[in-house]
Amino acid sequence: MPKPTKGARLGGGPAHQRLMLNQMAAQLFEHKRIQTTETKAKRLQPVAERLVSFAKRGDLHARRRVMRQILDKSVVHELFTEIAPLVENREGGYTRIVKTGFRKGDNAPLAVIELVLEPVNPKPKAKKAAAAEAPAEEPKAAEETEAPADEAEAPAEEPKAAEETEAPAEEKAE
Numbered sequence: 001m002p003k004p005t006k007g008a009r010l011g012g013g014p015a016h017q018r019l020m021l022n023q024m025a026a027q028l029f030e031h032k033r034i035q036t037t038e039t040k041a042k043r044l045q046p047v048a049e050r051l052v053s054f055a056k057r058g059d060l061h062a063r064r065r066v067m068r069q070i071l072d073k074s075v076v077h078e079l080f081t082e083i084a085p086l087v088e089n090r091e092g093g094y095t096r097i098v099k100t101g102f103r104k105g106d107n108a109p110l111a112v113i114e115l116v117l118e119p120v121n122p123k124p125k126a127k128k129a130a131a132a133e134a135p136a137e138e139p140k141a142a143e144e145t146e147a148p149a150d151e152a153e154a155p156a157e158e159p160k161a162a163e164e165t166e167a168p169a170e171e172k173a174e
Contacts, residue, residue: 033114041113055084
């Protein structure tokens with residue numbers, strides 16, 4: 001878990017804050033999205049993302065490290081078997097915080113924190129760079145395949161070249 005911030009804690013003490021964030025992470029993995037205050041959502045985000053990173057590793061040690069924070073085995077099983085495969089190609093940013101307004105009673109700013117389970121779409125710049133590299137590689141491959149053919153057909157091409165040079169001379173005469 002990241003180092004707790006200095007100053008006031010979310011629940012009273014550092015131990016209570018840690019327990020509260022671990023429980024909120026379990027609820028996030030169980031329900032895929034939860035509504036809470038903005039402050040709690042911002043504090044929950046690095047905790048949840050770290051647990052998802054462990055789940056992506058998928059080994060026994062990672063499972064045991066997650067079990068130290070999330071005590072519900074069914075939630076840990078869901079994290080490792082359902083959530084981790086969905087975010088396998090994602091390099092980070094497993095959660096999203098969306099501000100939703102203010103709470104009616106105390107006017108506290110509310111936010112929804114949710115898991116980002118959509119497949120990763122590569123950036124358009126990466127496509128253009130890949131497209132620019134791909135045609136550059138294809139002519140090289142084409143030149144390599146045509147080079148042996150040029151050597152074999154070299155005597156046949158020399159007369160054609162001579163005819164082509166004569167043709168413009170005939171056109172000049174006309």
